[in-house]
Amino acid sequence: MTTDPDRGTSGSGLRRRLEQWGAFSVRTRITVAFVLVSAIALFSAGFFVFTIEVRAIERDVRAQIDQELAEFEQLAVRGFDETGSTFDDAASLLRVFMERNVPDDDELLIGYAGDRAAVISPTRYAETYSDPGTGLRDLIHRAVVPLLETGGAERIDDPEHGDVIVTVQPVDAQGSPGALVVVNFLADEYSELDSFIRTYAVLAILMLGAIAVLSSFQAGRLLRPVRTLRETAQSLSASDLSRRIPEQGNDDITDLTRTVNQMFDRLEQAFRTQREFLDDAGHELKTPLTIMSGHLELLDPHDPADVEATRELLLDETDRMSRLVHELILLAKLDRPDFLDPTDVEVAPLTTRVWEKCRALGPRSWVLDAAAETTSCLDEQRITQAMVQLAQNATKHTGEGDEIGIGSALIGDRVAFWVRDTGPGVGPEDKDVIFERFGRGRVAEGDEGFGLGLSIVHGIATAHEGTLTVDDEHPHGARFTLSLPLAGPHRKEDQPWPAS
Ligand SMILES: Nc1ncnc2c1ncn2[C@@H]1O[C@H](COP(=O)(O)OP(=O)(O)O)[C@@H](O)[C@H]1O
Ligand SMILES: [Mg+2]
Structure with a gap:
């Protein structure tokens, strides 16, 4: 039985989709991200405005209804018309109310006497209401009947007449029951909002298109150096490393x-x-x-x-x-990270040991110049090896009876080890050459060396993050100095990641 590792869980499906996404160019991804973010922003703004507008419409309508009901209540409580007589029945109360009240354009007032519509206000919708063919009268009636006794409001969502709010306020005039019905048509207000939202949607889509074109163009422009970089890197080979990428701009x-x-x-x-x-x-x-x-x-x-x-x-x-x-x-081995094994070493005994060891190199006048009383972090074996190498060179370039001095000193936060001799010294024209691999000076002619000794010493100094220098001695002779930081070389793993 075989199983497909890519199927099974939805997690791996997602990963695969992400990998496919990663296969698109950075330019495409930037463009898509820009368009997505813009789409979210535009949609949120639209949705926000829409919600606020709907709330405002509903609030206006509610205020309108409340006002009608308050006016009606006032009349009903006072209970009499201008002639001073009280209303005999609900129908006359409602008639007086409608005569005095001018409702809004998208509002319709209906007076119910008993469970029948008796009076209607002469507004825009009155005609539609009276025309039995429109079905509006039945629609409203069906909503009013259950509310006649209790009062209350009902919202009708009719495809033909749009959103309609029916509010019923029952009244009892001297034992004759009736009700004021306030009908509000929201269609007009909403159609305005609808057309606004439609215009907004069209504009938003056009803007998204523009954003897509602009961001794709800009991403392409910004990434052009990266493309050049890739092409140049591809065209480079080990045999021809001379090509360089043109540096433009300052970003x-x-x-x-x-x-x-x-x-x-x-x-x-x-x-x-x-x-x-x-x-x-x-x-x-x-x-x-x-x-x-x-x-x-x-x-x-x-x-x-x-x-x-x-x-x-x-x-x-x-x-x-x-x-x-x-x-x-x-x-x-010099360039390898594990080349050195630095430990804290007492410098003075180390200097003495090196001096003892070198004395065996030949019959010279070996002098221990100085020994620094300090502790330094270094690889004792490698430093000894370097000093012996320097002493060997000094022996080679001096004769019997010449003086060779070995010493160490503390200079600031560095420790210096030196080997000096009274030989011919290093000519100024050789000073640059001798530290190079296979680099040899004038005095070396006829001698067996390869010119690698000083480059090894130089490598040991560099591995300690120190330096190797050569100076002239008076009246003649050479002095080679290893200068190392007391604290020792930085360990690679101690170095923090560079801040980006
Ligand atoms: N103590 C010294 N006095 C004069 N010249 C020196 C001394 N040490 C080194 N040199 C010069 O530096 C050159 C390079 O030395 P080195 O790298 O040890 O190679 P090698 O000893 O094999 O010639 C020598 O050829 C010599 O010219
Ligand atoms: Mg040598």
């Missing part, structure tokens, strides 16, 4: 464009560095390999002396190669 999309362009800059730079690095590494490895295969080809296997000499040479070359591979691996 946040321009910011995005600028950020992406900067990213391309860094990518291009990284690719170039990597290519150069591979070139250099390949070149450096090729040389010992060529030497080795050359010697092997010329080797006379039957000559023990030749075999011995070649063996020595090959061991030497493989040794060189393995040193190079070792340094390459270290360089590759």
Whole structure:
């Protein structure tokens, strides 16, 4: 038995619908959202006005009815006409009331004597009422009869005559029962409101159309840089990273464009560095390999002396190669986030230990310049490795009897480690080159190095968020200084998300 995971619950159906919605372009989605919000606003406004108007109509009608009833009550209580005589029966009371009362245009007054309509006011609807063909008389009569004794109001919703309110006020004039019936026709008022709402609806639809066109146009305009960005990104390849997206305007999309362009800059730079690095590494490895295969080809296997000499040479070359591979691996590791394992370290004992260790590098006059009495957050092993590397260079560039000084000092919120020597120093033209990978200076000629040592030291300093600098010593010599923040490098997971 198989089940379709997309069916089953209505939740997954909704998700699928949302996914389909996500497949539309941002431009379409913005347009639809705009139109929807506008539609809700327009509909709410219309509905609000409609409700208020209906209330106002109903209130007016109610006031009208109340006024008629009050006037009628006044007459009935006083109970006599102008001649001074009291009314004999309900019919005459009603007749007098209607003579004195001028009802509204959309109102009809009917006087009931007993359960029959006896008098009607001469208004617009009187004729319709009297014409039996219209059925209005029967309609009203049916509503009046049950209310004749109790009084009250009834609303009739008739398709032919519209909304009608029938109000009955019973009266008893000297034992003769009757009633005043006030009939209000709402059709006129409502038809006005109807035509207003219809006009509003047509206008609202036209406006929604206009909003759709405008928002689609504007969304397209705003998103154009994003489209250009996508097209440019698609056309870029690793071999050609030189294209950039044109930066226009000064809004946040321009910011995005600028950020992406900067990213391309860094990518291009990284690719170039990597290519150069591979070139250099390949070149450096090729040389010992060529030497080795050359010697092997010329080797006379039957000559023990030749075999011995070649063996020595090959061991030497493989040794060189393995040193190079070792340094390459270290360089590759430098950019990894887990390269460092920083802990709180006492700087003074560390400096002494480094000095002790370096003394074994060669017969020089090793001086412990200073040791900072402080604690710093750093990776002890990596710093020792860097200092030994610097001391090795110093040994290489000095002779017996030269002085090499090692020390550390606290400078503000940073700790500085240095190695200084009394050798020839670094020429000004070399100062930029020597920190680069495979970068070597003038003094290195004829020496075995690869030019990777200082770039490893530089990498260790950078990983600590510190710096590596070189200065001249007087009268001659070089001083290499590692300057590290006391607090140590920021841990990646400690960094808060940047605010958007
Ligand atoms: N103590 C020093 N005195 C003078 N020059 C130095 C010293 N240390 C390094 N250099 C220069 O810096 C260059 C790069 O050093 P490094 O990266 O360790 O490579 P390598 O030692 O393999 O040549 C050296 O070739 C040398 O020219
Ligand atoms: Mg070196």
